[in-house]
Amino acid sequence: MEVKKGSSSSSAGPIVEPTAHGRLPFHMGGALQRIEEPEMRFNFIHHHLLERANIPILSASIFPPTVTDFTRNIRFIGSRTPGVEHFQNVFYAEEPTGRRRFATPVPVSPPKGSIIDASKPGAWCPQGVGDILPFTSQVNNISENCLSLRIARPSGVQRDAKLPVAVWIHGGGHALGSASDILYTPDGLVRAAAAAGKPLIYVGINYRLGIFGFATSKAMIETKQTNAGLRDQRAALQWVQDNIEVFGGDPDRVTAIGQSVGASDIGLHLTSFNGSRNVPFQQAMMMSGTPGVNFNSDPVFVANNTVAIARQVGCAENDDGQSMETLECLRAVPADLLINVTVNEARKARPPFGEGYFYPTIDNDYLNGRPSQLMRTGKFVKNIPTVASWVTNDGAWYAFPQTSTDEDKLLQLYPVEDFNHMVRQDYDGGISPQYYRAAQMSRDIWFTCPVLDFSWQYAQTGGLNASRIWLYEHNATRFTPVFEAMGVPMWRVAHLSDIPYVFNNLHLEGGADNSLDQLALSETASKAIVGFVHEGRPGGEGAGMQKWSSAYPTMRDGQRSSESASRLSIQVIGGPLGLSEVAIDRDGDVGVMTAAQQALAWEKLFDRCDFINSPQMRDEAGV
Structure with missing residues (x-):
């Protein structure tokens, strides 16, 4: 059709x-x-x-x-x-x-x-x-x-x-x-x-x-x-x-x-059937996503949305909408009607594209519990070497540009003064530090902290030797001229920015940056991923892309004590500092850090992710 x-x-x-x-x-x-x-x-x-x-x-x-x-x-x-x-x-x-x-x-x-x-x-x-x-x-x-x-x-x-x-x-x-x-x-x-x-x-x-x-x-x-x-x-x-x-x-x-949700889904495959069945792949690469990307894995919310659609197409008039009769009716609804109603409702509830209106949920079969709990109890497929990552401004799409007061976003771990330096009045227009604060919170809640939690728990609970887990932060974009034309220059290195580098895409559409320096970085980054696909370890020869160090360099086999890491090794791709491997400690002294370490330390990953990945936060989010 x-x-x-x-x-x-x-x-x-x-x-x-x-x-x-x-x-x-x-x-x-x-x-x-x-x-x-x-x-x-x-x-x-x-x-x-x-x-x-x-x-x-x-x-x-x-x-x-x-x-x-x-x-x-x-x-x-x-x-x-x-x-x-x-x-x-x-x-x-x-x-x-x-x-x-x-x-x-x-x-x-x-x-x-x-x-x-x-x-x-x-x-x-x-x-x-x-x-x-x-x-x-x-x-x-x-x-x-x-x-x-x-x-x-x-x-x-x-x-x-x-x-x-x-x-x-x-x-x-x-x-x-x-x-x-x-x-x-x-x-x-x-x-x-x-x-x-x-x-x-x-x-x-x-x-x-x-x-x-x-x-x-x-x-x-x-x-x-x-x-x-x-x-x-x-x-x-x-x-x-x-x-x-x-x-x-x-x-x-x-x-x-x-x-994004494709990466989250890979994590769900690893926790599928409580880890009792092998998955049909031997390695995983999760870009800007782990199961934490999907808030609230309880099926109630999505079930309610299913019922709402069923009512609109005439399939839930005389019952609660969760019966076998409703299911059979939904199967008979013409595809164009079901598509039209669903897209309209999803986009009305979750503008602009309806993302997150329907998503994976606990079904007591494929997914038997909250992913974060399955990870903490070892109910996942073991021995899958993993590369996980996030993008520097992954959360930029999800913060309202008009955010300007503490009533919009307030969390002591994100003091607004931390974001004053990001304001570019002549370039971004009337964007305040509160917007960048909200964007950073969105990034950490949706992407960065779930990535750190998932990867740490995978090693912590015996899923994989810690030496077979790698992390990177992507800090370059070829979409700057596109975002300028769209009127959203404050998005910076936004969600999706890493994709053209992995694919080594030479001819991006829509007025994107196809300059020689960006193409060179794309080729280098792509070859690093090729190294993982080919040899089971990311990195490669030339242009500063040596084999990457593992994410948790101080974790020993058999260590089962900490809820989170005390030391991280993260490969940074692109940006003012170029290609670099950055190791940071929970209690590191900023005064003796390199410029790259200081830049990563500014993100306060240890303290912020400790809170975001805490039992209370996970319970409230239902991840």
Whole structure:
């Protein structure tokens, strides 16, 4: 299904079925589609005939790349960009409609002999259409039939290459986003890895969002039809385990990489089923997020939102909205109506995009308790080396620019005088120190302190040797000219700023900074992440990027005493101090610190995170 361009950004708009053209059928997740371009049809037929005749192919570049699963007799037909082969809209689960709406994903099983057109992006999962940010894609093609993957690999990879795999789980507040977003274009990452002699396979996941992915109710909990978006991610990761070898990947060297709620979801996978089942990945990278990003994992709030939507679409008129009858009714509601109502309500409650209206909750199955408590009781999957991070101004989006008094934000740990120096009157306009104070609090509450708590508890309770946990703070952005044009220069190094550096994106859209110095930093940072994917430890050679030190250098195996760390080692990427590794102590003397240590000490991570991660704060937040 496709939503026509020009629909309102707060509504899904009309949905129409596409028309298939051409003659050669292609299997796509249970439905037959057809190749639209005559040239591609000719190239494929010509290539296929030459192969069958055992005639050498001299100019393979004129043909689309192909991957054949000989065991199942399935062929994937992709596309090319310079140095990279792409296979898009590769389905890992059947269409989640009708009885499958809200339910656990069903693995796709194409018939033997299927030829799968993987040359173009597929639909995004249901969400609001229109523009999001200047450097992201416009949303104009949504469908429930969206459970697909985006795969990219270096050109010329052999079937037996056994390359490590990086699997991307996008953010977007469980309300928006797709692996096909231009912000996540994988070409730069794939090319940089190959140029460094460390080639990898990239996989991006689409998963259900909003009410389709995270609705909950008594009936849904009783029938284990909850947290569908999380189950989608797990099914996609399992598909990688079962199938990536035919693309030249190694299923035993998979790194799950997530940003924002994508990072939070990785943490939830580690605590899934109380840690009693292994996860289908061997390493994790969590950018700006751990389970603390989702406040209040109790299902009541999301259940109430589910009921509110059910009432609006006529599915909860005579009961409390949590019955099996309501669930069955919601399954029968036309997709466009359910999308429109949900997007409108979510954005009204959580402007501008409806993030956090639906999100993962305790269901006594996938998630059996508050994540912070599961971590403290050792109920998680062990031995997953982890890189975790935050961005310097991660909280800038979430503070009101008009914040100007103590009545707006007051916490003794954040004295307003700490933020006087951040005011840039001629540049930011009428932004006060109170705004920067509120933004820092938002950053620490939502991102930084949960990252420190999750990573510390993972080592503290025996999940992993402390030497296999690394932290970094990202302190550079390529979005400065975009934020200036948007009228929000005070966002500075805001949420999402780290993504183009990890992806080594050379051509950001929307007027972003594509200058040579930023491209050089992007390549360096990306190669550091490639080092983790390839070798199990972040960092790399050259440009100041040596192998990183572990986050908790003084923690000894068997140490089980402290609620939080007394010493941190953090890799800082970008900013006035460039690339540097900074070690700080809880009781360090500012007078004898280096400039980098003083800059990090200003953040007061020990004292502030002690409070934010305290039992009282965690209880009130429900994390």
